[in-house]
Amino acid sequence: KGNLPQRFQKMTFRILLCLLFCAFISPLIRCEKYPEDAESALPLFQKWKSEHNKIYRNHMIERSKFKVFLENLKVINELNGQFQGKTTFGLNHLADLSQKEFSRIVLMPKRRAPVFEKERYVRSSLSGSLPDSFDWTNQSKVTAVKDQGAAGSCWAFSAIGNIEGQWAMMGKPLTNFSVEQIVDCDGMEDVAKGEADCGVFGxxxxxxxxxxxxxxxxxxxxxxxxxxxxxxxxGTCEVCPAPGYNTTLCGPPIPYCNMSQSCVTKLDVSKFHPGLKVMSWKAIDQNETSIAEQLIKLGPLSVALNAELLQFYHHGIFDPPSFVCDPKNLDHAVLLVGYGSEKSIFGTKDYWKIKNSWGPKWGENGYFRMLRGQGKCGINTAVTSAVLARM
Structure with missing residues (x-):
């Protein structure tokens, strides 16, 4: 041993650690393998229905949902095999949606990241090193996790989450603001760029x-x-399209709506929260060090990403290969709330901590972590923040 070069000694030690991990530790943390035959999966389906309060209108619908559930068990097993315990996947309330249904109902239509005017971008002013980790969730700047349900309204949750954080950053009490007002009433558009707000369609x-x-x-x-x-x-509502809804950019509206449940009837400006005024908004460039800097300086940030592989995310740092998570196809908006690093015998992985809008039972208590520093799934391409008026 004394005659071996020091570098070779270290390499040999790492190889031995890896072999030890693969032989003894890895099998202990590997996710359970779900049954893939109908007979074994049926009791699991019944238990899952009870846990998530799933009730179907008739037996035909339930049988079709069980087939989807069975296929999703195979998908989860395949994902756990591919990610080898570095990220784990498991059953959740979305397990009766096929991958196509999940994309159509929960996610938004895929779109490229917007390009903003230079004046919109915040200038970096980093003069020293950033802390190794940071988290707004333990500083009363992030409200509880919500569930968008069967609607492509993530963009409204992301925007409201940012505004809630901006309000709290001004020293105001942390407040839950109305996501539904945005969904019902926001018909904003930028025709030249082909962008619009489309209610439950993104x-x-x-x-x-x-x-x-x-x-x-x-x-x-x-x-x-x-x-x-x-x-x-x-409590479900059948909301009519927002005033200004652009059918060319958004597509046809829902076929049936109830005007009494819509913006023109429900919005009450006398109930606007006193003192809350959005005066402008800013964008942050794609450099992830700049994003971390502005996260600390400005507060929780609205971000968008490609989320098609996140349906059954359960735990760990999400690090998919780029060819299965195209950063140019954004279909989900979320709230960036922190960052950190995780050490293991394989080295250190930097990650973002992100608040989702699929309920507190999804992922890590409603949150997920994503690899930081490589632009995974386009997480760094559409980072924005509202600017509030100081009253």
């Missing part, structure tokens, strides 16, 4: 900021509660 957080600027304020969640994505449950 939109852009930066256009949502512009809507709040034009509207003059926001109601709270309690005064204008969320109902668009409840999927037929009590």
């Amino acid at each position: 939109g852009w957080p930066f256009l949502a900021y512009q809507y709040v600027m034009r509207a003059g304020g926001l109601e709270t969640w309690e005064d204008y509660w969320y109902c668009s994505g409840l999927g037929g449950a009590p």
